[in-house]
Every structure is written in C-alpha cells, then in structure tokens.
Amino acid sequence: MDPQPFVRLSIGQIGLKLPGGNARTAAQLCHCEIRLGGFPVQIAHVPLIHSSEFNLDPFTNVAVFSLDESDLKALATPGCFRAPRSYLEVVVYLGRFGVHCGIAGRKRLVGVFRVEVGSEWHEGKPVLLHHGWTGIGKGEARPELHLRVKLEADPRYIFQFDDEIVLNPQVVQLHGSSRQPIFSCKFIRDKRPSQTDALGGQYWSSSGSEEKDMEMRRERKGWKVVIHDLSGSAVAAAFMATPFVPAPGCDTVARSNPGAWLIVRADTTGSSESWQPWGRLEAWREAAPVASKDTVRLRLHLLPERQDDCVLVSEAPLSIDKGGEFFIDMDRQAPAAAGAPAAEHCAVSLGAACVGGGFVMSCMVQGEARKSRPLVQLAVRHVTCREDAAMFVALAAAVDLSVKACRPFRRKPAKKYGSSSPDPLELDA
Template identity: 55%
Template sequence: MDPQAFIRLSIGSLGLRCAGIEGSTGRSRTQKPPSPFVCEIRLRGFPVQTSSVPLISSTEAIPDVENVATSFYLEESDLKALLAPGCFYNTHAGLEIVVFSGRKGSHCGVGIKRQQIGIFKIQVSPEWQEGKPLTLFSGWIGIGKRKPENGRAVAELHLRVKLDPDPRYVFQFEDVTTLSPQIVQLQGSIKQPIFSVKFTKDRVSQIEPLSNYWCGSTISDMEMERRERKGWKVKIHDLSGSAVAAAFITTPFVPSSGCDWVARSNPGAWLILRPDACRPESWQPWGKLEAWRERGLRDSVCFRFHVLSEAREGGELLMSEIFLSAEKGGEFFIDTERHMRTANTAASPLPSPQSSGDFGALTPVAGGFVMSCRVQGEGKRSKPLVQLALRHVTCVEDAAIFMALAAAVDLSIEACRPFRRKIRRAFRHSF
C-alpha cells in the first residue's frame, strides 16, 4: 500500500506581552484586569480556527513549545490551491493570525465590541510542497500599533509555526455498507482493491468463531425492526478472502423510555474485533463504539469510541466523542489535538495513546491525527471515505480494523433514526 502525501501545519506556543497591561509592565495592581485575548487563525479554503492567547506576565517566560493551538492538514490539491494567485491579486495565500482583546457576543442585550490588537502573516511558498519538516517561525514578534517614542510594538506575540510530513492512506467504500461493497485504496486517479465487506443481519443463531461474543437474534418481521435494531454484523476480508476484522452490535439500538429514538441514557453499541494472533480462528475485542441520537432544531447522531486496553485501569481508553448531523452526515475522527478544539465534543480532555497496547497491534504514537471517516446522513447512499495516518499502519490488518470501525459509524446513522418513521424501501431491500 502506497500512502498519499499530506503535511501538517501546526500553530502553537501562543503567548502575548502587552505594554500598559499590569503583569507585563509592572503597573499598579489597582488597574482594571485585562480583557481575555483570543486569536483567529485563518488559511484560505479552511474553516477559521479560534484559540485563546494567554497573557505572559514575565519578560523571561516562554510559552510551552509543545503546546499546539490548532493544526491544518493539507494534501497536494490544497497546496496547489494555496499557491495559485488569487482572483484580484497576484500573491499566494497566506496564514494569518489575528489577535483580539475581548470576545464577540453580547452581555445583557448589549453588544460587546472586541478590539484587534494586531496581525501576524506568513505567505505560502513552494517550499511547503517539499514534504520536509520545517519551522516557519518560532519566537516573539511585534504586532499592531507601535510606540511613537521608540517605534517598538505595543504588543508582542509568541508563536511557533511548523510544517511536518503526515502521509496517509486513503480508502473508499465503493458502495453502501449494507450491500457488502469492495474497499479500494485511492492513490491519485488509481483505485486499488484492498478489502471486501460482508454485511449480514443475523436472523437465526449461527455457530462460528464470533459466537463467544455474539448474541444471536431472531428478528423475523418489520414490526420487530421498528422496535429494535440488532443482529447487524460486518466482516472485513482481505484479497485472499480471510476475515481480518469485524464489528457487530452488542447493545441493540432501541427507543428509550418515553421517546421513539435511541437516547444518550441507553445508547446502542458495537464491538470492534481483530483476529487473535495467538489463537487461530479466534477474535480479540479491540474497541467499542456507542451511538445515540440528540434531538433539537437539527438532530445529531452522537458517537463515543473507546479503545479496549488491558494496560489501562478500567480497560477502556476514550479516544473520540463526535456529534454529526443526522441529515447531512459529517466526519467522524480520532485526533487527540483536534478533539479538544471541536465545539460539540466532550469537555474532558482525551489522553494520547502512548503504547501499542492502546491501539492493539499498532505502533507507538504521541497523539495527533489517527483516522477520519466521512459519511452521509440518514437515508442517503453513503460510501464512507476513510483516511489513516501512516504511522498507525504496519500491515494490512492494522488498516482493516479501522475499516470495521468506519462501517460501524456508517451503519449507526441508520440505526439511530427515529423508530416511528417509515423505513426506506432501498434500505429494507439492502439486507
């Protein structure tokens, strides 16, 4: 398998020194406390990221260089677009970091106006395409207004901007998961078959290697399907036909008391398995995916994924908690940095996987991007698109386990639809 070239543009080690603010200049402690500082991090073609900027009280202090505020992941097409001249100017795109005092919003119905402190810019250059580690900037720099007496900047921003190669494998399900499609690896315009999917909806109890973990169901009519969804199973096969990963529902998707949808209080759950290296024809639990529905102006399907790790107390390591639009779908991801910057994720911090035990047979890592899976909303013909970080894949079987997880995410969109809604004919016939 050949990976695609991606680069990671990270911005971190943020800090601000401002003349005239107590703590930076030693002014009276009776001075009014400073407003909070935030910055908007902008790169053309990507959503604007927002991060707090701590005030540095000492002239000798330096923010932690390992503290990353945000990251952008760029593939070859992104770099070409950034290097292309704009419509009304000839210069390339640039990274902009705009620092503000105060926050947007309102208080007691009165709008709060924030003040721009200054802006830092770095122009995109062809060297970004070289795929080598590169520190674009590290240290202090003056931004915004300058003092008339000496020309020095009133505010100084500390930051570190770095480029790192981050190659990925990219996979695509060639059809909807319930139709047992092939999975191909994408490399430019080339599609190479790598896996095949076998989806089944268990109606009768079967004896097979999964039976130690599987609770067979005997759903025999559509009325049962309207009250509970269980017995769904996915196996991932390699090109030789051997099963190399699996996922199946362990907790049925059923309506919670007093409503007609799967609620947070009683989520449905999948178990993700990989072959046991020590016992042929046996399987070992690798992860658990829970899913439920949140009602609101726009319904969301919520996912919570744990890696099952014997090395951790309690045996579970939370790796992701994501809200996706029930109507439009979205991107499920495992990224220990990005997770903390997503507005709809859990408030508690996620630990980084530190050993191969945390990801089954995968290589040691220090956090960051692991995988992403883009799926469509309910009732749509979803063909999941999966990206995997190269450093997490040492063999085909490592990739297969994430394909099983992606299939479970995709199927959960349908499993979490309201129960009183009519079942789509296309989905019914796909079993």
C-alpha cells in the same frame, strides 16, 4: 499500499505580552483568528504573559491544518481577487468574542502575524517556520506574540467503500485517479445470540435493560460487518454488542442507553473464529433545538489489552441530515479525551497509533436518508500492516451504520414512494 502526500501545519505555544500591562488589561479576554486561504477560520484563546518566566505547553496545538496536493496548489496560484502571495495569518484581538446574552462581543485589534506560503511547503520535510517572540501591531512599544509554527509531512492512506455497506461492497484505495481493491466487506444481520455478546460483556454492561427491551420488541440488533482481505481471510469486524432500542416513552435511541459496536481484529493466528477486542463505539440520537436538525453522537472508547479501563479517545456529533466527519485526532479532541492519561492508554492499545499525538483517522459518512459510501483517511505512521487498516475500515463501517441504526423507530416500516427496492435496514424497525 501507496499513500497520498499530505502536509500538517500546526500552530502552538501561543502567548501575548502587552506593553504597560495593568490589572484592567489582564482581566480582559484575548483571542486570535487563525486564517489560511480556502480553510475555515480557527479561533483560539491567547493567554497573556506578565513576566519573563512563562511555561507554554510545548505539545498542545491551538490550530492544525491538513493540506493535500490540491490545497497546496491552490495556495500557490493566486486568483483574480487574491493577493500575489498567500499567507498564514494570526490575527490577535483584545476583548470578548462570539455572542454573549444575544449581543455580539466587542473586540479590539492588537496586531497581525503572517507567514508567507513558500516553496518549502511542497517539499514534505519538517520545517519550523517560526518559533519565538515577534512584535505585532503599531508603535514603538509594540505587543509581542509568542508562537510556534511547524510544517511536517503527514502522508495518508485513503479508502472508500464502493457502495452502501449493506450491499457487501469492495473497499478500494484511492491514489490519484486509480482505484485499487484492497478489502471486501460483508454485512450480516444475525439476531441469534453469539459468542461475541459475551466478549463485549466483559468490557461493558448493557445498563440492565434487557427485560425492558424484550418487552418493547422494537430493536435493531445482530448487525455485523466483517472485513476480508483479497485472499478471503477475515481480518477485522464490527459486531453490534448492545442493541439499538428506543428509550421508554419515545421512538429514538437515547444517551442513557446507547447502542454500541465492538470493533475487533483477527488474532495473530489469522483465525476469524477468535477475535481480539480493540474498541467500543457507542451511538445515540440527540434532539436539536427548534428549527434545527437532530444529531447522532458517537463516542469511541479503546479497550487496552490486558487492562480493565476503557479510554475515551473521540466523541463527535454527526448531522442526521447531511452526515459529517468522525475522527481520531489527538489535536482536536475535547479536553476529557485528549489528556495525558488518554494518550498513554491510547498508545498502549494502538501501539504506534497515538505516539506523538496528531491525526490518526477520519471517515466521512452521509445522513440517515442518503446513500453512503464512507471515505476513510488513515495516517501512514499509524498503519504497520493491512490488518491495521482493516480495523479502521471496520470502525468506519460501524460509524456509517450507527447513523442508520439511530433513525426513529416506527410501529410499521414507512413506505418509500419512487424507490425500486425497499431499504433492507427498515426490516429491523
């Protein structure tokens, strides 16, 4: 498998010293906007440093940009209205940001730090672009900003499902204009109890709602996705371990009783009859405020081998209308998911997959009413063999099907006008 080159730009260890600081200044909020042409602006809190003795976390990044070849080319090619050179900008403000009680926050510019986009960005070698203090703003007694700006290669494997998962597509690897088949995907709907139910039960309970679910007689269960290599051997799979059922009194899957998938891989003997559990993906539908679209929230726990604790490593919402991105990235997780214990357990469960943190995987999926061919990106350093890649492909399939499984339940399948064939997943409603 040939990876595609990516560059990871990280900004961390950020802090600010203000000249003649006093209690009033110390009470104010300080933040920065981190800008790079063609990317969304990232906003981060900037702690104020009041003494020469300070301790800034050397591992936590406040912003991370992932750039592929096209991004680097665009940054190196000024447009008609762009400056002759491109820069990474860290714009520091003093005061509130965002909206508070309906009123836009006031902020005052402190200064701007810039790093020019140079030829070293294309070389793929680790480069420390800046580390330490630098003066920003105007005047003799200027504020000082401390930060670390690091550039390093982060090559990735990119895979895509050739068609919708329920149509048993091939999974191809993308490299430039080539599309090389790597895996095949088989979707199965089996409503009979299986040995995998017992496997999932040892890691998670189903909230004791089996009897109520049976009375409802409205559930989506028994979905399976099995990933095969080119020889036809099953190497990874996703099993629906907990049915997707509507909450009492409504027609949607609720947070109180989410549906769940067990992500597994074939054991070391290569037998598809014996699976090793790796992770559990939960999904439910969250109602949105008025005039907004609902979301499907996904939560991934890892199941460390020979340990009882399940470790949260990712939680993300996806739009039911447009879909979105689900990811495992230790630089982008919520505080509860990115702490040291989670990283340690992640390393135990994934081996090299969490060592050093950073990006692990992402998948892009479409909304509940759209045809979806999930696009999967994997960090090369976290894939030691094709079986590793297959495991993440199975996870991506579960993410995509979770969006469909969280659709509202109806008493009768809805008729789709103008469609030549019915949606096979509607048969479960």
